Amino acid sequence: MSEPIAQQVLAGWGNHPRVACQVVRPETQRALRRSVAQASGAEPVIARGLGRSYGDPAVSDQGRVVDCTRLDRYVDFDPRTGLLTCDAGVSLEQILRDFVPRGFLPMISPGTKFVTVGGCIANDVHGKAHHADGCFSRCVHSMQVLLASGEVVTASPTEHADLFWASFGGMGLLGIITQATIQLRKVETTYFRQQAVVVENLDEMMDALDAHNHEPYLVAWVDSLATGDRLGRGVITLGDHATRAELPEKLASNPLAVSPPSPLAVPFEMPSGLLNTATIRALNVVLDQVQRRAAPIAHYEKFFYPLDFVGEWNRGYGGKGFTQYQFVIPLADGRAHIRELLEIIATSGQAPFLNVLKRMGPERPETMLSFPFEGYTFAIDFPIRDGLSDLLARLDERVLAMGGRIYLGKDAFVAPETLAKMYPKLQAWKAVKARYDPDNHFSSSLGRRVGLS
Ligand SMILES: Cc1cc2nc3c(=O)[nH]c(=O)nc-3n(C[C@H](O)[C@H](O)[C@H](O)COP(=O)(O)OP(=O)(O)OC[C@H]3O[C@@H](n4cnc5c(N)ncnc54)[C@H](O)[C@@H]3O)c2cc1C
Known part of the structure; x- marks a missing residue:
């Protein structure tokens, strides 16, 4: 029996690029194996989760895209240890819904809960607590990977360890992760203590980020249009899990509350020209005020996922879509380097908007x-x-010269030669790729664009 194939135009969260794809959506592990086997030979295959990467890692103008979101079963859970074994199509939203009432949160969470476990592994996602907790790889004990050969193997620090470690950040290019065993975090409440620190310029910003680096959760918003003496002004939000004793009385009666889904959504794509300097300035004022007035106790939905409150907010950028540029640069000379990069951005005339600064x-x-x-x-x-x-090529060049690199999970533009210089272990990764997928069976638009497949 062959799996039904749908023609669909797909994109990442940035809606750029949009790509005509052949999509299969298996409902069982057996159907998944069939889909991959059918596409053997010249047809490349790439897994897709919830499409929350911004650029082109989960789309392909060749071969097939395997939508893994129907592979969403729980296999095992041990409430004593918090170890969960589940299909890789399980989302963090689903885990929150089902495990928050039992007192567990995901150990590591990015800025949206609409991501799958497979997607979190393939991008080795990080959250506001990276400096304290590390990336998603920190909570993965093992995974099952469907290889090009049709074999499903266990990958862990002791079995196929090369495949295990190469899968974090491997962009789905080594095989399809079918299941994973991940550690959940036991919590007393689903609330956070939080505090806002207002800073008026970049020196204050960097001082405050360094001074508060011991706080478990720490992230800053920067006014992307501020220049001159005000460059780098913004608000830092910091916090930690709240204990039951710290909750006000009205929350303490239900310390493990789960939020209902948000009814808000951007109803249609806004005209591309709507985000101009004037509207961004106005929105920055609103963001500034919202963050300064952060409540001392916040539910995880507001603390972790403020952007999830408005569904499909990516449509607000208009029909041409948008990209998110994310880089990391070393601590050494970090202050001067951040200043230089912020100046390039603030004076670029490119209407930069939502942004996040943090120490990793x-x-x-x-x-x-x-x-x-x-x-x-x-x-x-x-x-x-x-x-x-x-502009992005100029930023790439400067980031590279500073010893930094960009995040492939957000990228739609980087050149292959630049990427190769940014990731010194790329050759080691390619050796693992050659071992497990010598014929490049797993490939995506991103993989071909940046020379990974
Ligand atoms: C609002 C918002 C906030 C975000 N905040 C953060 C953040 O704070 N930190 C951060 O790190 N990221 C962040 N991201 C990015 C997001 O967390 C990652 O891109 C994540 O990988 C998306 O998961 P997904 O299930 O949507 O995967 P997709 O976008 O569908 O796919 C991403 C990659 O995973 C691969 N993949 C998916 N499923 C499998 C599988 N079963 N087996 C093998 N490979 C697979 C795909 O091939 C692709 O290469 C954010 C995104 C949004 C939209």
Whole structure:
């Protein structure tokens, strides 16, 4: 029996690029294996989760895209240890819904809960607590990977360890992760203590980021249009899990509350020209005020996922879409380097919008293409416009010269030769790729664009 194939135009969260794809959506592990086997030979295959990467890692203009979101079963859970074994199509949203009432949160969470376990592994995602907790690889004990040969193997630090470590940041290019065993975090409440620190310029910002680096959760918003003496002004939000005793009375009666889904959504794509300097200035004022007035106790939905409150907010960038540029640079000379990069961005005329600045913790040495290392990371959205690719190439060049790199999970533009210089363990990763997928069976638009497949 052959699996039904649908023709669909797909994109990442940035809606750029949009690619005509052949999509299969298996509902069982057996159907998944059939889909991959059928596409043997010249047809490449790539897995797709919830499509929350920004650029082109989960789309392909050749071969097939395997939508893994129907592979969403739980296999095993041990409430004593918090170890969960599940299909890789299980989302963090699903885990929150089912495990928050039992007192567990995901150990590591990015800024949206609409991501799958497979997607979190393939990008080795990080959250606001990276400096304290590390990346998603920190919570994965083992995984099952469907290889090009049709074999499903266990990958862990002791079995197929090369495949295990190369899968973090491996962008789905080594095989399809079918299941994973991950550690959940036992919590007393689903609330966070939080505090806002307002800073008026970049020196204050960097001082405050360094001074508060012991706080478990720490992230800053920077006014992307501020220049001159005000460059780097913004608000830092910091916090930690709240204990039951810290909750006000009205929350303490239900310390493990789960939020209902948000009813808000952007109803249609906004015209591309709507995000101009004037509207961004107005939105920055709103963001500034919202963050300064952060409540002392916040539910995880507001603390972790403020952007999830408005569904499909990516449509607000208009039909041409947008990209998110995220880089990390070393701590050494970090202050001067962040100043230089922010100045390039603030004076580029490219209408930069939502952004995040934070300090990252050390790199996990066994990983090869995982993005974070100890330093400063900055992520910023740009609507797609003329001249943007020149700006991004200029930023890439400066980031590379500073010893930094960009995040493939957000990228739609980087050149292969630049990427190769940014990731010194790329050759080691390619050796693992050659071992497990010698014929490049697993390939995506991103993989071909940046020379990974
Ligand atoms: C609002 C928002 C906030 C975000 N915040 C952060 C953040 O704070 N930190 C961060 O690190 N990222 C962040 N991201 C990015 C997001 O967490 C990652 O891109 C994540 O990988 C998306 O998961 P997904 O299930 O949507 O995967 P997709 O985008 O569908 O796919 C991503 C990659 O995973 C691969 N993949 C998916 N499933 C499998 C599988 N079963 N087997 C093998 N490979 C697979 C795909 O081939 C692709 O290469 C954010 C994204 C959004 C939209």
